[in-house]
Amino acid sequence: MDKDSTRRVVVTGFGVVSSIGIGWQEFWKNLLAGQSGISEIDYFDTTHYDRKLAGQVKNFHPEEFISKMRVKHLGRASQMAIAAAKMAWKDAELKKKDVGLLRAGVCIGTTMGEGQIIEKFALKSVEKQTIKSILPLTYPANAINFNIASEFSLRGHNHSFANACAAANFSIGRASDLIRSNEMDLMFAGGCDPLSRIAYTGFHRLISIAPDKCRPFDKNRAGMIPGEGCGILILEELNHALKRGANIYAEISGYGAASDAHHMTQPHPRGGIMAVQRALKDAGIKPDEVNYISAHGTGTMENDKAECQVFYHVFGERAKQIPVSSIKSMLGHTLGAASALEAIACCMAVRDGKIPPTINYETPDPECDIDCVPNISRSHPVRIALNNSLAFGGNNFAVLIQSYV
Numbered sequence: 017m018d019k020d021s022t023r024r025v026v027v028t029g030f031g032v033v034s035s036i037g038i039g040w041q042e043f044w045k046n047l048l049a050g051q052s053g054i055s056e057i058d059y060f061d062t063t064h065y066d067r068k069l070a071g072q073v074k075n076f077h078p079e080e081f082i083s084k085m086r087v088k089h090l091g092r093a094s095q096m097a098i099a100a101a102k103m104a105w106k107d108a109e110l111k112k113k114d115v116g117l118l119r120a121g122v123c124i125g126t127t128m129g130e131g132q133i134i135e136k137f138a139l140k141s142v143e144k145q146t147i148k149s150i151l152p153l154t155y156p157a158n159a160i161n162f163n164i165a166s167e168f169s170l171r172g173h174n175h176s177f178a179n180a181c182a183a184a185n186f187s188i189g190r191a192s193d194l195i196r197s198n199e200m201d202l203m204f205a206g207g208c209d210p211l212s213r214i215a216y217t218g219f220h221r222l223i224s225i226a227p228d229k230c231r232p233f234d235k236n237r238a239g240m241i242p243g244e245g246c247g248i249l250i251l252e253e254l255n256h257a258l259k260r261g262a263n264i265y266a267e268i269s270g271y272g273a274a275s276d277a278h279h280m281t282q283p284h285p286r287g288g289i290m291a292v293q294r295a296l297k298d299a300g301i302k303p304d305e306v307n308y309i310s311a312h313g314t315g316t317m318e319n320d321k322a323e324c325q326v327f328y329h330v331f332g333e334r335a336k337q338i339p340v341s342s343i344k345s346m347l348g349h350t351l352g353a354a355s356a357l358e359a360i361a362c363c364m365a366v367r368d369g370k371i372p373p374t375i376n377y378e379t380p381d382p383e384c385d386i387d388c389v390p391n392i393s394r395s396h397p398v399r400i401a402l403n404n405s406l407a408f409g410g411n412n413f414a415v416l417i418q419s420y421v
Contacts (some may be wrong), residue, residue: 023197023198023254023255025191025192025195025253025254025268026251026252026257026264026265027250027252027264028252028262029106029107029110030247030250030360031103031104031206031246031247031248032247032360033096033099033100033247034053034245034246034247034347034350035071036051036053039103040360040364043360044360044364046346047343047346048372049393050346050373050375050393052375053072054069054071054230055071055072057070058072065217067226069228069348070211070241070242070348071241071243071245071350072243072244076095076096078095078098080099081098082095092210093126093160093210094159094160094164096208096210097206097246097248098167099246100247100248101168101204101248104204104248109262109263115168115202116201117169117171118172119172120201120202120203120204121170121175121194121202122164122175123176123187123194123203124160124161124176124177124184124187125177125179125184125186125207125353125355126160126176126178126209126351126353127183127209128351128352158176170204172194172200172203173194173199173200175187175190178352179407180351180352180411181314181407182355182406182407182412182413183351183352183355184205184247184352184353184356184359185271185355185356185403185415186413187207188206188251189273189413191203191205192271195251202251202252205249205251206353206359207354207355208245208353208356209244209352209353211244223239224239225239225241225242226315229241229376230314230315230344230376231378232311232314232342232345232388233320233324234377234378234379235382235384236379237316237320237381239315241348242348243351245350245353245357247353247356247357249356249359249360249363251268254267266367266420268415268416269400269416269417269418270297271299271413271416272290272292272295272298272414273291273294274287274290274291275411276288276412282318283318283319283322284410288322288323288325288326288404288406288414289329289330290412291412291414292326292402293330295415298416299416301400305399306416307396307399308338308339308340308362309339309340309401309402309404310343310359310361310365311323311388312355312404313340313341313342313345315342315344320381321384323404327386336386336387337387339389340386340387341371341372341373341388343357343372345373345376355403355405362402366417366418366419367419369398370395371389371393371398372389375391376391399418399419400416400419401418402417403415403417
């Protein structure tokens with residue numbers, strides 16, 4: 017896709033649904049406070065599971081954002097996504113006259129899509145042979161992005177990405193391309209995943225869920241903790257944003273993607289290395305200019321080790337000095353929403369000069385010899401942040417976010 021170097025992509029609004037807050041303000045405040053959103057699951061019966069914790073959103077009321085009539089016909093993923101999109105729209109102070117409906121669109125990443133619909137309606141209805149009780153057209157993979165587009169009558173590009181835990185970063189990259197290539201002026205970009213028993217069971221069978229806490233980069237880390245949530249960013253072409261007097265949080269300066277072609281669940285550093293290097297090249301940024309990294313940081317032994325090897329290779333000795341944090345220690349792993357929520361944290365770090373901590377850190381690991389901002393947030397000037405994601409299937413995606421100047 018041809019890119020116009022004069023068309024810059026900026027971030028003008030956020031919407032968040034998370035286990036530590038609804039709305040970016042509460043989300044950011046609680047991130048900096050090191051608040052954990054992990055609790056016992058009440059969505060499904062965990063009697064036969066050895067692990068019973070998740071980053072479950074318990075204070076989300078979709079009727080505050082969507083009519084009660086429409087809520088009935090939407091899955092939880094679409095409910096969260098529409099709510100986050102409306103929050104982002106409001107935060108960006110957008111009005112209908114500001115948006116050319118043919119020049120605005122949606123890119124959403126997800127791992128399970130409307131997984132809860134499949135569980136609650138499709139499987140149970142098939143078992144009882146009551147097919148007519150299934151809500152039609154509520155669980156295709158692209159239901160989430162379609163429902164956002166229909167809510168705002170957007171007639172531009174509309175894409176869904178299923179690149180596992182890197183899906184939201186893929187959506188941000190694609191949305192940025194559409195703006196830089198002069199096909200779109202404004203995009204809703206992000207990711208969304210509700211807590212799914214199917215996904216939880218899969219991680220449980222992989223023996224990858226921690227028994228008590230998610231401890232990224234800690235020597236005694238014992239796994240990830242699944243979570244749920246949604247993060248939506250409003251991406252705009254710079255002049256489009258300036259013309260309407262928008263508040264600009266940060267700029268998307270470049271991205272890189274790569275497949276490590278190694279293993280379905282075990283990452284190889286080569287994929288992450290290529291993704292970060294390609295992002296730096298795309299943005300025209302040198303490695304020594306990056307001064308904050310939002311890590312994928314799942315808390316599993318192999319993922320954290322491989323990710324640190326990526327940092328060592330790309331940044332050399334500086335890898336031990338660059339502040340690196342994993343907000344999954346607080347949120348759990350929100351799957352397709354993860355890198356969207358992390359992108360929002362990067363934008364806020366750039367704006368405020370504050371870095372969220374990696375909580376639950378106790379014992380240093382020589383194989384993860386980095387500054388993981390242990391347990392307490394810190395003030396630190398951030399001009400360029402790297403949002404890094406490594407996903408199942410060898411999907412690696414890195415996005416560079418910088419201060420707008």
